[in-house]
Amino acid sequence: MTWGLWESYMLPGIWITIQVTVYSAALAAAVSFVVGILRSSPLWIVRFLSGAYFEIFRGASALVFMFWLFFALPIAFGWQLVPMWAGVLALGLTYGAYGSEVVRGALAAVSPAQREAGIALSFTRMQRLRRIELPQAWPEMVPPFNNLAIELLKGTALVSVISVADMTFAANLIRFTTNESAPIYTLLLVMYFVLAFLITRGMRLVERKAKAGIGQAPPPGGGLLGGLRRRTKTADPVTGTAGAGTPGGNQ
Amino acid sequence: MNWNWDVVDDFMPRFWDGVLVTLQALVLGSLLAFTLGLVWAIAQRSSKAWVRMPVTAVTEFIRNTPLLVQLFFLFYVVPEWGPAMSPLMTGVIGLGLHYSTYTAEVYRAGIDGVPKGQWEAATALSLPPVRTWTAVILPQAIRRVVPALGNYVIAMLKDSPLIAIIGAFEMLGEARAYGSETFRFLEPITVVGIAFIVIAYPASLLIRALERRLVR
16 A cells, blocks of 8 residues: 555545544434433333334444435435435434433432432422432443444444445545555554544543542553453443343443 | 335335345354354453463454454455355354454353352362363353343344445345335335334344343
8 A cells, every 4th residue: 555545545534434433422422311311201201202212223223224314315305415424313323322221321320319319409300410410420321431432433434335435435445446455454454443442541531530520439440451341230332221130231 | 205115015025035134144143153252252261371362352353343344354355365255154254253252241241150159169079171161150151141142133133234235135235236226215225224123123122021031
């Protein structure tokens, strides 16, 4: 691979992958919090709708949904999405469904006495969430969110099939040009691994801060080779099901 | 909205062909993932560092890189110095290998959950290592992790359309081919999308029921 190919295809590709990851992670985070909080709403219809959202998007395949947004949505409603936004929308909504289970589980794990104290102080539901429940649930959410962010990063490779010029797309172009597949795909895998590693490092910092914020000891470091994923008890990022109780459900 | 039921009827025979290929990939991929995962899990508990470290490094690498790129690697790179494989075969190996790194973690948790006394009892009865694993540890470990393994089968189902990109005609592959022949994308892709939800949702209910029965 020459410097020209690297500069004209791969570097922009890396930037696109980072952009897609950041945008879809932001969308997924917003969806996770909204749906996760609504899933314990006192109104049954809200609970039902947010539960249905979770079940549908957990059952759907991200790639099929992306194809649907890209090929079928323009025909069905006449809305043509820019390919990158079709990808971001599909990834954000799918991983948001998984994330909503993380938020719901972490909120449910906050000690009931905390909620009762909030009621006794006549906080409104919103105040309780913002002042009492979310700050305590947040450190519990960070490790599963880390695992989900890595899954999301892996998922961004899918946008290459709807012609978004990300790293994978660039690698395919370079393979066509140079006809050398081994070095380019090996390099591509290594680059994804490095990005996943950077995400883990960043999330460790977030977790450290979050734990310090509620007066808990920072998590054990695990060292450089401690593995990228955190073993969590609250939720399984791939299947989106609560992992508590099943030894295997822990990631 | 220009939905046409005739197109759906026309697509249906190819849809069922696609379902068959999806199920084939899923069953073979799961078998591979279950077996390889157990191998990784046992190797990671080995007392020899030269077995444990490379296996840990390789599974960590495979787990944290995209399945799509791994499929490209298997499809374009491996035939350069190995056997050329059909898209479906490549897909099965890719899915199986990728998910084996997840099932390895599941088995690991299951094996860790077996009480220490069981290991000590096996030592006290001077069982050889193979008997310890096959007669004492694994029957107890696997029973608890069956629901978690099932969850990964569903996750694999949702990743199975990726093999359409290297040219296997599973559900999405059929929908794509039908679309490019007839310029009707709306109906086939919608049918396939609904099919995934229709398969995945009852399957996840089934696994939740299993979980209640098997995990005490």
